[in-house]
Amino acid sequence: MNQTIEKGKTLLVDGPASVSVISGKVEVFGFVLGNMRKVIVREGNRLPFVVKETATFDSSVGEDANIEEVNGNTIPTSWVKAYEELSKPEVKPFTVMVIGPVDSGKTSFCTFLINKLLIKRQKVAILDGDLGQSDVGPPCTVSYTFVTKPIIDLFDLKARNVFFVGSTSPSRVINKVIEGLALLKQEILSNNPDYVIINTDGWVKGEDAVNYKVQLIEKFNPDIIFFIQQKDELASLLNATEKFRKVMVHSPSVIKQRSKEKRRRLRELAYIKYLRNAKVRSIPLSWVKIEDELIGLGWNRGNIRQAKKIHELLGMIPLHLAEMEDRICIVIGKRRWINPENIKKVEEITGKKVVVVHKGEEEGLLMALYDSERKFLGMGSLRELDYRRKIMKLYTPVSEKISMVTLGRIKLDENLKETQIFMEENHLDFTMFENLF
Numbered sequence: 001m002n003q004t005i006e007k008g009k010t011l012l013v014d015g016p017a018s019v020s021v022i023s024g025k026v027e028v029f030g031f032v033l034g035n036m037r038k039v040i041v042r043e044g045n046r047l048p049f050v051v052k053e054t055a056t057f058d059s060s061v062g063e064d065a066n067i068e069e070v071n072g073n074t075i076p077t078s079w080v081k082a083y084e085e086l087s088k089p090e091v092k093p094f095t096v097m098v099i100g101p102v103d104s105g106k107t108s109f110c111t112f113l114i115n116k117l118l119i120k121r122q123k124v125a126i127l128d129g130d131l132g133q134s135d136v137g138p139p140c141t142v143s144y145t146f147v148t149k150p151i152i153d154l155f156d157l158k159a160r161n162v163f164f165v166g167s168t169s170p171s172r173v174i175n176k177v178i179e180g181l182a183l184l185k186q187e188i189l190s191n192n193p194d195y196v197i198i199n200t201d202g203w204v205k206g207e208d209a210v211n212y213k214v215q216l217i218e219k220f221n222p223d224i225i226f227f228i229q230q231k232d233e234l235a236s237l238l239n240a241t242e243k244f245r246k247v248m249v250h251s252p253s254v255i256k257q258r259s260k261e262k263r264r265r266l267r268e269l270a271y272i273k274y275l276r277n278a279k280v281r282s283i284p285l286s287w288v289k290i291e292d293e294l295i296g297l298g299w300n301r302g303n304i305r306q307a308k309k310i311h312e313l314l315g316m317i318p319l320h321l322a323e324m325e326d327r328i329c330i331v332i333g334k335r336r337w338i339n340p341e342n343i344k345k346v347e348e349i350t351g352k353k354v355v356v357v358h359k360g361e362e363e364g365l366l367m368a369l370y371d372s373e374r375k376f377l378g379m380g381s382l383r384e385l386d387y388r389r390k391i392m393k394l395y396t397p398v399s400e401k402i403s404m405v406t407l408g409r410i411k412l413d414e415n416l417k418e419t420q421i422f423m424e425e426n427h428l429d430f431t432m433f434e435n436l437f
């Protein structure tokens with residue numbers, strides 16, 4: 001479909017669609033599009049094609065896509081002013097943090113800043129701290145890369161390194177998110193950037209969220225913080241961060257809010273991207289270092305005498321037993337059963353909660369794979385743990401030597417949709433939080 005749009009208007013395109021500019025001058029998030037360049041708008045994404053000089057577009061749309069012409073430029077003028085604040089940095093590297101609620105335009109604002117800085121030939125790193133709606137790395141991770149060319153969609157970037165957190169929401173894993181971001185920031189700094197742009201997740205409401213964001217801000221000590229909001233969603237956070245340099249920017253009014261389901265669907269598309277061309281691999285458990293806080297695979301049996309005692313109390317020898325700091329994880333056969341009375345006895349004697357997992361329940365757990373230098377190799381999904389033969393089967397596109405695996409708290413079904421994990425009954429409040437993202 002061809003259409004001509006006058007200067008001063010914006011073409012809003014909701015994907016899946018592809019759009020080419022045949023003639024005229026058009027910008028997307030500060031990126032000037034060359035003529036005949038084809039832009040893919042992903043499902044669930046909306047891109048504003050801002051017409052600077054009357055332009056003709058050729059577009060084709062997929063199911064549920066939409067194209068709409070609106071008056072004016074949908075990039076708020078406060079975004080342009082924000083860039084001006086950055087253009088004369090007092091220090092190098094200059095650290096920028098972007099904070100705002102879910103669907104406020106954080107990613108788009110980062111894209112806009114990056115494109116503007118690239119025009120000035122600055123060396124820009126993006127550090128992506130959003131676990132649920134990650135742009136640079138896979139879902140459940142924090143990641144970074146250097147952006148060397150103007151970009152329309154940060155999702156098209158390839159991460160330089162990734163730190164797997166294993167959850168879609170930060171609420172229960174705050175320390176891990178901060179640890180990962182700090183590690184990646186160190187890597188960025190060793191590459192001598194002019195700007196480091198840190199994007200964050202949209203968890204900003206409530207005391208815990210505010211505390212978390214304050215912790216992030218204090219840890220990374222940004223030279224400037226951009227707060228994106230429509231009304232006063234960030235009021236308490238603003239009060240709590242008085243000593244930092246802050247600039248308010250507007251959340252564009254044309255943003256279409258994504259439902260919880262839509263956000264899940266977007267993650268599903270990302271899992272598909274990161275597990276494309278995957279194959280099943282078998283790895284002996286003894287060949288890899290395992291980080292796992294669910295089943296306790298990385299934990300050795302510890303005190304053998306204690307393990308024996310637990311077996312006796314249980315009246316059986318489980319496939320796997322891990323005594324962790326706060327609980328004991330026991331894996332038993334698919335159709336096996338343990339008398340609850342016996343479990344109670346173990347809990348009384350050890351003072352720890354016993355979690356029973358049936359073999360097979362591990363299937364689908366999301367995992368990250370690393371090399372011996374802890375460089376991220378890619379994602380995988382656990383197929384099977386063979387406790388007797390001590391072999392792990394996983395589904396992954398990674399073909400390199402794997403030295404370390406980290407298991408997450410997210411489980412994918414065969415269509416790469418997120419499903420319930422075992423033990424969720426013990427983490428009801430956690431599940432409720434997950435639903436927010």
Ligand SMILES: Nc1ncnc2c1ncn2[C@@H]1O[C@H](COP(=O)(O)OP(=O)(O)O)[C@@H](O)[C@H]1O
Nearest residue numbers: 045046048074075103104105106107108252255
């Ligand atoms: N200025 C804008 N004009 C039109 N659409 C926009 C604009 N800013 C953001 N969007 C679209 O709104 C949606 C949400 O924005 P996004 O940047 O992903 O928000 P966040 O990162 O805060 O969740 C995206 O599809 C994005 O492309």
Ligand SMILES: [Mg+2]
Nearest residue numbers: 106107130133
């Ligand atoms: Mg985002």
